[in-house]
Amino acid sequence: MTIGSALSVGLIGLKAFAIQMQAFISPGLPYFSIIGLPDASLSEARERVKSACQASGFKWPETRVTVNLSPASMPKRGSSHDLAIATSVLSAANHIPHDCLADTIVLGELNLDGSVLPVNGVLPIGLYAREHGIGRMIVPQANVEEAELVEGLDVTGVRHLGELIELMGGKARYHLDDARPAAQPDDAATTGERRTAPGDMAEVLGQEHTKWALEVAAAGGHHLLMTGPPGSGKTMLASRMPGIMCPLDEQAQLEVASVRSLCGTLAAYGITDVPPFEAPHHTASTASLVGGGSGVAKPGAITRAHRGVLFMDEAPEFSPRTLQTLREPLESGYVSLSRAKGTTYYPARFQLVMAANPCPCGYGYGDGERCTCREKDRIRYFSRLSGPILDRIDIQVEVPPIDHIIQTPSARQTTSAEMRARVIAARQVARSRYAAQRWTCNAEASGSWMRANTSRSALKLIDLALEDSRLSLRGADRAMRLAWTLADLGGRTSPGHDEMMQGIALRTRET
Template identity: 70%
Template structure:
């Protein structure tokens, strides 16, 4: 019995699992089949593999060839398994020793001429392989920079199937096409800014109270909504929030990089400690925001914003159904999407920042002389932001028009680096306080702990707000979280009555 084996890795969302490819060459009429729940793109690998093997000088068996994908109960998808399918057939056919790929991962898409193309999702695949003790991996040459992010595993880049055969001691006869380097070059210029505006907070004219509110938000991980007329600087301020947030640690960087690898955008970003920034348009669908697609769901904007900022500009213009989908991820930090082939889980721990005009026309500010909106128009506009959504927004801040003259002599405000140092210090205080509980910031602290450790005098303000229905019970806990963040920013060990009052005011400015 002639059986060849190779290892690959499949993904369900970001969850990886090892796939064992077993090729069996048996007597019978010429036929090539792939079994083990392959999807359409993986089933089409039959023609790509046959043509690529011929281009590498391997005489395809004129008998029956069967490749089994194990475990057979899990669906497999994508063209990233082409190279492993070819490797298993080459082992079964004697072109490569049958035990050549023990503890060796083989990943890559094949062209008909045998060239190996880059794939998406390689980073989480390699992390899984390393955790499983796999010592070596053959990967497309175009994924080399991404693969080098995973230490502890021997990476062998290949540009052609023939190179794989030669690496394993076989004989290959192939020709590298002239466009092979262009086909493998998907790196581009790495965007080390994390995909957001690289400008500094000191370039924002005025709006000192909004900058302070964003500093508090960054220090405690709180959600924010900014309301003001067009041109006041809401988008400009939001795009600079990642520059004052604490840098991501190594675990968070790998999480974000794995998501970007799955989405195929990692070459454009590289590895960076700057939190991601996602700003979907207000015409976005539910699927584009939370994830979707047939078979297994793909990541949406809230997953791409994991460990960073999700900015929803013109928030009341988003369809209500779209806005409601972010309620659960705001609480749980992940999203579960069920489709025909199974359920996919994606991380979605993001900081929500919304921006809105005071009314549909945008000029319902101050005296409102330029506003042309009726009371009904304003009510319909704001009703799109339902109570449950606004209840999950910790900080509500107004952004008035800027009256300061913009000139070359203007004294710049504080830089992002200066603000960021204070944010890091406040985060460090919270992390030390919650060291036993494992909460990274005040926004993740439990309401029970907060109520137990806040003074009775300060808690009485929250009780009064509950009695007057100024706050819901959820809002009361969030006001306490804000109070603890305000204390951290001010250098106090616990919040006083002033911090609690300020926390309640920040939550209820739009009411």
């Protein structure tokens, strides 16, 4: 009877947990079993591990081999544990020393020829290792660059199981030249944002009022709805939003990179301080937006937009059920996905930017001469954006059509760099003000703090709006947050009458 062990790490969402692999070789008929709640892909590791070991010159034991994944109560999934399972079996068979992998995390998927393929989620696993004092990781060679993003880790990359065996002091038979090359992410499908930086606001003709609204949204972390006819520049403006936002700090960069690592797209983006930008199509399903799937739910668009922008173009064309799923994440900053095998939590602290036409044909603005829609069609179209959703959107702005393209010699378009500088300055003021509360922007401040620190004369305007039913109580808090953002942009220590009036006006859309 011989027992060998190795250490791997599993992920439920972005939450990592250690998995102790114990291989037990005992007398009996030849059989290889994996126990400890493995999913289908992990159960199939039996054939991959057995073939890879034989390809490396290891004679598979002609007895019973059992591998236990501890803790047995936690579900395990994926092929990233193949290399650790093979290592535990090799240790149990005395093919490598028993203590050579103490306090070492082993990750990697195995091919039948023994080559090691890259896996997803290496970055959050590396952060877990550093947090728990595990100083060494063995990962596929294609994941080395990602693992080395975590400071203080001793990272070793391997391309073949035989390479790992020799690294641990054993003997192997393998040829790297014959090994199948490691699969890389589909660069063409995932590098769009990395190759194309956000465009400049100066490229947008006119729309100075809408640009100002975007600047207010970026400065305070506010959600935004733009309503206007086709071709007025709504999509163009939204796509340039990341270029005027504050650069991500180190913690936010790691959070964004961890999500991309889990999705398998980190190699396409790298570590960057540019906020992410996600723009799902209006036919997107609920699961693709919030996350889903059998077993452990996968992240959706709102998680991929964490710390960045979720842009929903043609917002009324999204299904009402899909739109309603945004309500909880907009308030809490995370999404909870419950499945039969447990609950998965993903971060979802994003800025929502919506764009909508005024009616189905798009021309129901101004005097509506060109509009061909019936009144009931207009009402039905925009009613898909329900009251609870609109109440959570801080800024609702009309985007008028452009009536000329010839610019006067004195006309000058505001650039993204200028807007970003003002946004950064306003954010720094807000961070200093909220240092004790650890809020980072006005959109995160509590209503009680706002009411206690806003002047009485400014609060009277809120009371008047509440009496006229122009604002709900939630809307009142959001109008106050807007007023504080306007004060920060204007260099004032607190909002006055003008800032509060502007905050209320930005909250209410003309109908």
